[in-house]
Amino acid sequence: MARWKRPPRKRQSSKERRGRVILTAEGLRLPLTLASRGSRVGALLIDLTLAFMTVLLTGVTLVYVARGLGMDHVKQTSPGVRHMFEALQVLWIIALFVVPNAWFLWFELGARGATPGKRLLGIRIAARPARDGSATRLTAEAVIARNLLRNMELFMPALFIGSAISVGADSTLAGWTALVWFGIFALFPFLNRDALRGGDVIAGTWVVEVPRRKLGAAMSLGQSAQGVSQVTGAHYRFSQAELAIYGEYELQVLERVLRDASKSQPKALQDVAQAICTKIGWSSGAGDERAFLEAYYTQLRARLETGMRLGTRKADKHDG
Amino acid sequence: MSTISRWFSKRDDAAIAAAEQASLRSDRFRLEREGDWRRLEAIVARIEAGSVRGISDDDLVALPALYRTLVSSLSVARDTTLDAATLAYLEGLAQRAWFVVYGPEVGFFGWLRRFFGGGWSAAVRSLGADILTTLAIMIAGTVIGWLLVASNSDWFYAFMPAEPGDPRVPGASHAALYGSLFGKTGKTGLSVFAAYLMSHNASVSIMCFALGFAFGLPTILLVIQNTVQLGAILWLYHGQGLTLDVIGWLSVHGTTELFALMLSGACGIHIGRAMAFPGQRTILEAASQAGRRTATVMTGVVLMLIVAGLLEGFARQLIDATAPRLMVGGFMLAWWLFYFFAFGRRGAVR
Numbered sequence: 001m002a003r004w005k006r007p008p009r010k011r012q013s014s015k016e017r018r019g020r021v022i023l024t025a026e027g028l029r030l031p032l033t034l035a036s037r038g039s040r041v042g043a044l045l046i047d048l049t050l051a052f053m054t055v056l057l058t059g060v061t062l063v064y065v066a067r068g069l070g071m072d073h074v075k076q077t078s079p080g081v082r083h084m085f086e087a088l089q090v091l092w093i094i095a096l097f098v099v100p101n102a103w104f105l106w107f108e109l110g111a112r113g114a115t116p117g118k119r120l121l122g123i124r125i126a127a128r129p130a131r132d133g134s135a136t137r138l139t140a141e142a143v144i145a146r147n148l149l150r151n152m153e154l155f156m157p158a159l160f161i162g163s164a165i166s167v168g169a170d171s172t173l174a175g176w177t178a179l180v181w182f183g184i185f186a187l188f189p190f191l192n193r194d195a196l197r198g199g200d201v202i203a204g205t206w207v208v209e210v211p212r213r214k215l216g217a218a219m220s221l222g223q224s225a226q227g228v229s230q231v232t233g234a235h236y237r238f239s240q241a242e243l244a245i246y247g248e249y250e251l252q253v254l255e256r257v258l259r260d261a262s263k264s265q266p267k268a269l270q271d272v273a274q275a276i277c278t279k280i281g282w283s284s285g286a287g288d289e290r291a292f293l294e295a296y297y298t299q300l301r302a303r304l305e306t307g308m309r310l311g312t313r314k315a316d317k318h319d320g
Numbered sequence: 321m322s323t324i325s326r327w328f329s330k331r332d333d334a335a336i337a338a339a340e341q342a343s344l345r346s347d348r349f350r351l352e353r354e355g356d357w358r359r360l361e362a363i364v365a366r367i368e369a370g371s372v373r374g375i376s377d378d379d380l381v382a383l384p385a386l387y388r389t390l391v392s393s394l395s396v397a398r399d400t401t402l403d404a405a406t407l408a409y410l411e412g413l414a415q416r417a418w419f420v421v422y423g424p425e426v427g428f429f430g431w432l433r434r435f436f437g438g439g440w441s442a443a444v445r446s447l448g449a450d451i452l453t454t455l456a457i458m459i460a461g462t463v464i465g466w467l468l469v470a471s472n473s474d475w476f477y478a479f480m481p482a483e484p485g486d487p488r489v490p491g492a493s494h495a496a497l498y499g500s501l502f503g504k505t506g507k508t509g510l511s512v513f514a515a516y517l518m519s520h521n522a523s524v525s526i527m528c529f530a531l532g533f534a535f536g537l538p539t540i541l542l543v544i545q546n547t548v549q550l551g552a553i554l555w556l557y558h559g560q561g562l563t564l565d566v567i568g569w570l571s572v573h574g575t576t577e578l579f580a581l582m583l584s585g586a587c588g589i590h591i592g593r594a595m596a597f598p599g600q601r602t603i604l605e606a607a608s609q610a611g612r613r614t615a616t617v618m619t620g621v622v623l624m625l626i627v628a629g630l631l632e633g634f635a636r637q638l639i640d641a642t643a644p645r646l647m648v649g650g651f652m653l654a655w656w657l658f659y660f661f662a663f664g665r666r667g668a669v670r
Binding site (some may be wrong): 014018024025026028030032079086087089090093095096097101109110113126128131136137138139140141142145146149151152153156171185194198201202204205210211212213214215216217218219220221226229248251252255256259292298301302304305308309 | 342343344345346347350354357358362367370372388391394395399400401402403404405406408409411412413414415416418419420422423424425428431511512514516517518519523526527529530531533534591592595602604605607608609610611612613614615616618619
């Protein structure tokens with residue numbers, strides 16, 4: 001009696017595991033997909049590179065300006081030039097402080113809620129929903145809070161790891177403790193379900209994917225959807241028994257195949273047409289798969305959607 | 321033409337004609353509303369690109385209505401259509417439109433106005449208990465620093481790592497210490513010094529805040545470390561009868577800088593406290609509430625440190641006597657106290 005054995009859990013894909021649902025004020029349940037940790041690391045690296053380049057560019061420009069003003073030998077020049085030199089130094093110190101600190105802040109406060117790195121990888125920040133799942137607004141305070149913590153999560157561990165490496169095997173116990181301590185913050189996103197980093201915890205935010213889907217063509221337009229083949233002129237009519245075999249899952253597989261615009265489509269069309277013909281006992285011809293499948297798709301969808309309106313649904317071919 | 325404009329005018333014949341060609345009811349539903357969806361998508365894309373000005377007034381007025389139409393379309397579509405691609409498109413568009421419609425409530429300048437017009441003061445006041453705690457820790461740190469150095473002057477080097485050429489070491493003569501406080505008006509490079517101080521102090525205070533995430537303990541240590549140095553310096557100058565002079569020298573920028581340190585410490589402790597003792601809330605809720613409240617204060621702290629950097633870099637060197645230094649420092653302290661605790665009490669904006 002192996003009753004205590006838990007039934008095998010259905011394996012979820014990474015995308016499904018990252019799915020969350022928020023409830024908008026209109027009562028709409030809106031599905032979100034959390035950004036993967038990989039794309040977040042990627043976005044961070046892009047941003048750090050860009051910020052570093054900005055600092056570098058500022059530095060090069062300042063040096064260029066200083067050269068242009070003839071400041072190679074500051075001591076010998078007039079007080080006016082010396083003041084200019086001082087101003088350039090001030091600009092440099094300010095750039096060193098402002099660029100890394102304001103880079104993330106400035107971009108995340110914009111309408112896209114994303115730094116250039118995040119934009120490139122199709123992710124953005126959003127406010128975490130309240131406990132009951134209702135969506136909340138992203139506020140400026142939240143963006144500030146999440147970016148103030150970056151120093152501790154990123155730069156401090158880097159500093160400690162750097163010093164640990166430079167000291168080598170002689171590093172003290174305190175050094176190792178500090179390393180572990182800061183390592184926990186650096187690895188925080190890997191230690192929780194929603195991939196929150198420390199800044200996200202403090203600010204009440206998370207990072208989600210930005211959907212970029214184009215509206216596909218309507219499927220039931222035109223002659224072939226009516227069951228009339230453009231190639232052969234044949235009429236495809238399926239009986240209710242022939243349509244009752246499949247459910248919504250198969251319908252969506254069929255939709256994907258029909259919408260697929262890649263090179264493998266003709267082969268896939270053949271395979272699917274073959275499979276359906278075998279199942280419903282038709283003898284399959286060759287060359288007119290597309291019209292056949294479009295007709296089958298439209299009629300199957302009509303049947304399933306009618307059922308849906310009447311309150312009966314069929315999830316897949318094993319159902320009902 | 322779209323569904324919304326159709327409420328007020330003739331029906332859109334082209335869309336209806338197209339819809340009638342579709343053999344599925346759910347596709348007819350979609351074709352009739354597609355125009356609205358695409359219009360919403362175009363507006364949302366414009367706003368995401370940051371060009372609100374390029375959007376016509378008609379479109380901006382229509383945005384909320386278009387969003388609600390989309391929401392209702394999506395609700396209906398979920399119950400009537402099995403077209404997965406259309407559903408995915410609608411869900412994606414609804415999400416993007418939600419972010420636009422429920423975006424930040426105020427723009428940057430609106431936020432600034434709220435911040436200076438009482439938001440900052442109110443946020444500081446809401447940390448009352450934590451500010452008192454930090455103040456107590458700072459006083460304790462100063463006293464500890466003084467007592468330790470007084471008992472054994474070797475402690476001084478532990479708190480203030482010796483730099484070559486720095487006259488401020490135990491046993492320094494009255495003249496040397498006096499020289500470190502006065503007579504620097506002719507010095508150049510003040511603005512560089514000020515900028516350096518500003519960025520250094522701002523980094524320390526941001527760290528003070530961020531370490532609150534580790535339940536506030538490192539914040540407390542950081543505050544103690546900084547004030548122990550203060551105690552040691554006070555002891556050093558006290559030994560040569562320069563107590564009031566050093567207080568004057570420190571107070572020019574110190575009242576602002578130490579106030580900022582106190583606020584950032586209070587922010588860190590506030591977060592640490594919220595996470596350690598969340599009460600009825602979950603830890604995540606408590607942490608995020610504390611974080612948002614203290615973020616306002618921290619923005620102000622960075623501004624205060626810019627002021628402190630300017631005072632330290634310029635005012636302290638240019639004012640070469642104790643009495644006016646004390647006046648500047650005292651005035652700054654009075655100003656901050658007034659601004660935080662008396663200003664904007666009545667008409668507090670959130």
